[in-house]
Amino acid sequence: MTALIEVKELDKAFGGVHAVEGVSFAVNAGQVYSVIGPNGAGKTTLFNLITGLYTPSKGEILLNGESTVRLAPNQLAERGMCRTFQQMQICMNMTAIENVMLGRHLQLKSSLFTTLFRLPSLRRNETVARNRAAELMEYVGCGDYLAAEAPAMSYGGLKRLEIARALAAEPKVILLDEPAAGLNATETAALEELIRKIAEQGITVMLVEHDMKLVMGISDRLLVLNYGRVLAEGTPEEIRQNPDVIAAYLGG
Amino acid sequence: MLNGVMQSRLRGLIILALILMVLPVFFGNPFHYELATQVAIIAATVVGLNLLVGFAGQISLGHAGFFGLGAYFTGIATGTYGWSSVPALMAGAIAVGIVAWIVGRPILRLKGHYLSMATLAVGFIIAIILNNERAITGGPDGMSVPAFEIFGWELSSFGRYSLFGLDISGVQAWYMFASVVLLVAVWFALNLIESPIGRALRSVHGSEVAASVVGVNTAKYKSLVFVISAIYASVMGSLYAHFQGFITPAVASFEFSILFITMVVLGGMGSTFGVILGAVVLKLLPQVLADFQELETVMFGLILMLTMIFMPKGLLPTLTAVVYKRRRRKAGGTA
Numbered sequence: 001m002t003a004l005i006e007v008k009e010l011d012k013a014f015g016g017v018h019a020v021e022g023v024s025f026a027v028n029a030g031q032v033y034s035v036i037g038p039n040g041a042g043k044t045t046l047f048n049l050i051t052g053l054y055t056p057s058k059g060e061i062l063l064n065g066e067s068t069v070r071l072a073p074n075q076l077a078e079r080g081m082c083r084t085f086q087q088m089q090i091c092m093n094m095t096a097i098e099n100v101m102l103g104r105h106l107q108l109k110s111s112l113f114t115t116l117f118r119l120p121s122l123r124r125n126e127t128v129a130r131n132r133a134a135e136l137m138e139y140v141g142c143g144d145y146l147a148a149e150a151p152a153m154s155y156g157g158l159k160r161l162e163i164a165r166a167l168a169a170e171p172k173v174i175l176l177d178e179p180a181a182g183l184n185a186t187e188t189a190a191l192e193e194l195i196r197k198i199a200e201q202g203i204t205v206m207l208v209e210h211d212m213k214l215v216m217g218i219s220d221r222l223l224v225l226n227y228g229r230v231l232a233e234g235t236p237e238e239i240r241q242n243p244d245v246i247a248a249y250l251g252g
Numbered sequence: 253m254l255n256g257v258m259q260s261r262l263r264g265l266i267i268l269a270l271i272l273m274v275l276p277v278f279f280g281n282p283f284h285y286e287l288a289t290q291v292a293i294i295a296a297t298v299v300g301l302n303l304l305v306g307f308a309g310q311i312s313l314g315h316a317g318f319f320g321l322g323a324y325f326t327g328i329a330t331g332t333y334g335w336s337s338v339p340a341l342m343a344g345a346i347a348v349g350i351v352a353w354i355v356g357r358p359i360l361r362l363k364g365h366y367l368s369m370a371t372l373a374v375g376f377i378i379a380i381i382l383n384n385e386r387a388i389t390g391g392p393d394g395m396s397v398p399a400f401e402i403f404g405w406e407l408s409s410f411g412r413y414s415l416f417g418l419d420i421s422g423v424q425a426w427y428m429f430a431s432v433v434l435l436v437a438v439w440f441a442l443n444l445i446e447s448p449i450g451r452a453l454r455s456v457h458g459s460e461v462a463a464s465v466v467g468v469n470t471a472k473y474k475s476l477v478f479v480i481s482a483i484y485a486s487v488m489g490s491l492y493a494h495f496q497g498f499i500t501p502a503v504a505s506f507e508f509s510i511l512f513i514t515m516v517v518l519g520g521m522g523s524t525f526g527v528i529l530g531a532v533v534l535k536l537l538p539q540v541l542a543d544f545q546e547l548e549t550v551m552f553g554l555i556l557m558l559t560m561i562f563m564p565k566g567l568l569p570t571l572t573a574v575v576y577k578r579r580r581r582k583a584g585g586t587a
Contacts, residue, residue, distance in 0.1 A: 074465075074468055077466055112476075129448075
């Protein structure tokens with residue numbers, strides 16, 4: 001089985017600081033793959049590199065065997081990659097459901113002519129998209145906000161809305177950057193359930209997360225970063241017993 | 253819910269149509285029709301500019317440049333070369349669209365103040381060219397433009413027409429024509445906003461990063477909306493030239509660009525009907541303040557400042573919020 005995402009000797013330097021240095025790993029399709037590490041370990045930088053927001057200083061990233069180093073985020077979205085952000089990126093000038101419908105951008109191609117005259121084909125597609133977006137909002141657990149403006153939503157609601165938007169793009173792989181940050185225990189449990197459901201659909205999940213209980217419970221494999229370098233890689237069981245990890249991170 | 257969205261869109265359009273129909277009751281003389289026609293043409297321009305500024309969150313301080321290019325294209329094509337009005341208007345729109353695309357690609361990479369400066373420069377360059385190319389444009393003295401003509405039928409401010417047996421004057425006919433144009437411009441804008449393209453445009457404003465990770469090519473959409481708003485300006489410039497019958501480089505001036513932007517900000521960025529109100533208020537203000545003519549610029553500045561401080565969302569969005577709140581309070585009181 002070939003890897004869905006393969007990262008080889010990845011390097012990203014900001015000035016003299018190596019945020020990510022010589023990182024290699026592979027994620028197989030259908031896995032839940034988590035990246036953990038102390039603050040400043042380079043987890044978000046790694047996500048930004050994989051999703052095309054940063055260009056690597058050195059190294060290679062392959063998505064389905066194709067190099068993505070020169071591709072922009074929107075081109076990666078076309079290839080089935082979508083993500084959420086630690087600093088939530090919600091369009092506050094739109095309604096909640098429109099934010100999710102935005103996720104269907106690539107599925108909703110319509111010409112300028114069709115748009116200006118609002119031809120029946122566009123109206124039909126919009127109805128389908130709106131219904132699908134409503135379903136997804138129910139699915140992630142913000143069904144109460146179907147008619148809400150985005151700024152009227154709670155923090156936890158917005159976090160789930162971001163996941164709904166990413167799912168609306170029908171991705172092959174979804175990258176979640178600290179989805180549990182700022183959530184209470186109940187919300188985190190609901191989130192764990194949601195990530196499980198997403199993985200069961202066959203969507204590959206990459207996760208950056210600090211909540212160890214959550215990470216250890218749902219991950220198939222883990223990558224531990226420290227100061228931009230790989231400290232360990234393996235199954236949750238292996239990571240739990242790795243002395244380096246215990247020394248640097250879990251053991252404090 | 254879907255019905256709600258569609259209804260609110262059509263409701264606004266119908267209300268606007270009714271207002272445009274009823275308005276002539278209050279018009280006492282031809283000058284009122286003339287003023288209303290100008291307002292309608294400028295409002296349609298501003299509706300186009302609002303797509304760029306209010307919805308996509310990009311700024312243009314040189315939009316009068318495109319308005320002026322459209323006006324002069326029509327003036328030169330119909331006046332100097334004897335083209336018919338509609339082909340001239342369309343060719344002008346295409347030419348301006350291409351100019352906007354070529355200019356827009358590089359400058360839309362800029363953000364905020366830098367984009368303001370770049371668009372400002374574009375407007376200045378166009379105004380300077382119109383001023384200096386005397387042989388073609390007539391320079392600062394301006395040029396006269398023939399009446400609007402379609403299939404051999406002329407629409408002149410000085411003509412007399414009969415519509416369904418009613419005798420109407422040239423300015424009245426122009427008012428009706430401009431009203432229809434405004435309604436179509438608004439309808440196109442509303443359709444554009446409530447569509448996948450419109451969502452992509454608004455997401456560029458809301459969060460460019462979010463837009464790009466769901467597959468929106470943000471650079472492409474910025475260029476697209478820049479071109480669309482420039483074409484709006486060009487078409488309205490062409491009509492303005494025909495209506496006025498005489499144009500000078502002032503139509504492409506910096507002051508005019510600022511007036512457009514002020515209309516958008518005052519009326520309400522991102523509110524299609526709001527910016528129409530902005531256009532009405534700012535176009536009529538000089539008439540009301542005719543006695544304080546020397547203070548006009550000061551008044552404009554003051555209005556813009558007070559709007560930014562007390563109604564940052566603009567006139568119409570603020571007013572609707574107040575009405576909505578009051579209505580809700582009343583409903584709460586009776587319940």
